[in-house]
Amino acid sequence: MTHIQLSHGGGGEEMNRLIHSLFFEAFGNETLLQSEDAAALHIKSPIAFTTDGFTVSPLFFEGGDIGKIAIAGTVNDLAMMGARPLYLSAAFIIEEGLALEDLRRIVASMSAELARSSARIVCGDTKVVPKGACDKLFITTSGIGEIVYGGISAHRLCAGDAIIVSRDIGAHGATVLAAREGIGIWGDLRSDCATLWGAVAALLEGALSIHALRDATRGGLAAVLNEWAVASNVCIELEEEAIPISGPVRGLCELLGFEATDFANEGTFVLALPKAQAPRALEILRAMELTCNAALIGEVSQKRPGRVILKSPWGSSRYLELPKGELLPRIC
Amino acid sequence: MSLQLRDLYEGFRDAEVIKALSKRITQESEALREPLHVMEVCGGHTHTIMKYGLKQLLPQNIRFIHGPGCPVCIMPKERIDHAIDLSRMEDAILCTLGDMIRVPGSKGSLAEERAAGRDIRPLYTPLDALKIARENPHKKVIFFAIGFETTTPMSAALLDAAIKAGVENLFLHANHVLVPPAVDAIMADGRAKVNAFIGPSHVSVITGSKIYEPLPIRYGTPVAVSGFEPVDVMEGILMLVRQKNEARCAVEVQYTRAVSREGNTKAQALIERYMEPRAHFRWRGIGDIPHSALRLREAYAHYDAERVFAEHLGNEPIDDHKLCICGTILKGLASPKECKVFGTACTPSTPLGSCMVSSEGACNAYFRFAEV
Incomplete structure (x- = not known):
């Protein structure tokens, strides 16, 4: 098998294999591997919460790819609020026919980018849509971070x-x-x-x-x-x-x-x-x-x-x- | 040592040189007997003047009157409707250059047509249209060609390449307009206060500075053909001030690094081979101007979208929105800020008039590079 097929999003055996061999392998951590309906998290401090959808075309470009942006983008949104990035979700909308090799490269790139902060992917979703229903691959990531430096705001600039x-x-x-x-x-x-x-x-x-x-x-x-x-x-x-x-x-x-x-x-x-x-x-x-x-x-x-x-x-x-x-x- | 892009502009944005020119112009303009009303014919110059804030560096008695030299701005609505009608034909791919996509005609814009599912492609270079025609042999690929003398050679080169390659599914809709007839139309009107011209940069590279030689004779106006960088424009202004002070009136070239009297004769020959003047062409806001645009020669009529698809195209003149004063601005009789809808009902994202659409349009330049 070299390309993503509709069956990979069907919820059955093919999808399970894809999730285990690709996503769990790359992102594996205790919370994610629980495979529950939702991740159970323990956070005591004030938190920052953000979400972003990534649709860049082409998927690969000089200096990065859609996977790298999907991690860095959400981690950066948290960082800009003075929040230490902790937990991310990642949802993949994949167009039927995407080369599996491309998906592997993107997932590997996400994994490498995760290593640059304290963030981990703790939940996710995969959908495969028929050819033409999306452009190769869209990724949505959401993130939660622990606010370690409060008060940063677009409303706080002052003269001087x-x-x-x-x-x-x-x-x-x-x-x-x-x-x-x-x-x-x-x-x-x-x-x-x-x-x-x-x-x-x-x-x-x-x-x-x-x-x-x-x-x-x-x-x-x-x-x-x-x-x-x-x-x-x-x-x-x-x-x-x-x-x-x-x-x-x-x-x-x-x-x-x-x-x-x-x-x-x-x-x-x-x-x-x-x-x-x-x-x-x-x-x-x-x-x-x-x-x-x-x-x-x-x-x-x-x-x-x-x-x-x-x-x-x-x-x-x-x-x-x-x-x-x-x-x-x-x-x- | 290889030539870097920045070598082409770096010295021409030098702060010390610009300041020195500003000082010199201010000193020498004290001797002017009447205010200098400079028409920069070309939209590229309007863009430079606003982007670099050059108006702020000039004395009160030197004013710019923005000219008609923006190819997107002068396109009347019925021609934009042509583009829309062509894009609606079965199996058609309509190609054009950037800003044309957003100009509203009477039936909306090409951008709206594209959203509705028509195959409309903005190009960076006309020769891409040939590639598209080859890749889509069963489609009718129409290049909606716009521009002054600067871009005309590229359209002629596209046609030349299509003929040589035996490509028969490529058509041109020619909207190539000419600078001299437009300037004559504005001056003949008699209402514009213009008493000096900054001549276009790129147009002149192709045509040579000779095309402006009738202007000093007919209208008693000095001409300085200038480059597009801030130092170029400032030096051009200084040349105009000096001509006035010395009671001279001639065509002078500031942009000598690219413009000769004769211009690019190869490009001129290419245009001559494939195109001929139209009896007349309607300019948005200005009206019919005789011999002010080109069309394909009769021998190439089978490449001419206007002739091949004539049954799809209307030719009734369509006037602008009644609040829009683009026409008055293009004639040099008003400044964008005198327009009631400037920056309110008419902005670059929701343009009512063409001058707000193109980056060479006066309204767009005033909006994007608003002075403090």
């Missing part, structure tokens, strides 16, 4: 905060766009897809007053900052030149007329904290491989509450708007 971005922006959106459109770009264009818990944990232990923290996924940096400006009713002023953008991403934007600030990221976050603490935060981030390009890109003021202002090196300025009405492919 510094805005830091954890690395160069737009790599995931650019990579998936180039892969989908068959655009061969020279240079090293690869997704930033990564589990951010390690970097976030280091910040949380750094005796900093973190006001806001968010991974810049769909809508990119522009969306996160606009949401923050509105939620906290503050103005965010950015130095355009300080925003790190890699050569290949800049190249793709130049060629196709996109803005890197609109591109999705899958392993890049933005941080707001009092300006005086920015050097310490940068020092912590730059000491780690994933965030070694972290940069201070701007600060919070009261100039135009609710708006994000982009300042050019030659003295002009404009608003950075929310990305709108663009023809962007499905990327996460």
